Amino acid sequence: MGRAAAALAVLVTAAHAQDVNDYPTSARVEYVFGCMKANGETRQAIEQCSCSVDVVASLVPYARYVTAETVLSMAQVRGDMGSPFRTSEMATNALNELRRAQAEAEVRCF
Template identity: 55%
Template sequence: MKTFLIAGVFSIAFGVPSIAQTVAERLNDYPTEARADYVFGCMAANGQTRIMLSKCSCSIDRIASILPYEKYVEAETVLSLQQVGGERMSMFKGPQMNQAFVADLRRAQAEAEILCF
């Protein structure tokens, strides 16, 4: 308790970001470009309407609240490499670790679809 009080006073006195800002930054760790890319892809697949813009934006916000950006990038990378043919890319189609990245993203997308669409 005393540590939090000292940290709060220190942050107010010296302009250090507060604990609330740290949480907000953690929840908003997806770069704008990544969010926009997701929304453009979502709208291309589902329709170019204002309603779909809202639903797709909701979807990436929900995914971002569930999955840290680093894990999102890992899963997207695995998915894009799985689409490439050839022997060299076969290593990305099988290992369980790769599938775990994709499974986490799929679960986040499923929750986002239920809540946003």
């Protein structure tokens, strides 16, 4: 029974790690670059920003992260084209989810 439980624990841990690591490397790098621009380009900022993206990735699935990033980008478009990204409930929910994750990352990492 002990071996079966250990094997199950390994599978669950591997599955969770895969879920947390569903962000492509390029997305993680872009996040860290942006974070470092906002927080200084120091070795300490690299550590804090790397921690931050890991926290965000653990709290927000990559598909939701992409949605929130799209909303942030498109909300800047003026006029009717950007309006749905500024006013829709889905856009607001996606942004709020990302902002909560970033706030948690701020607490844990900075």
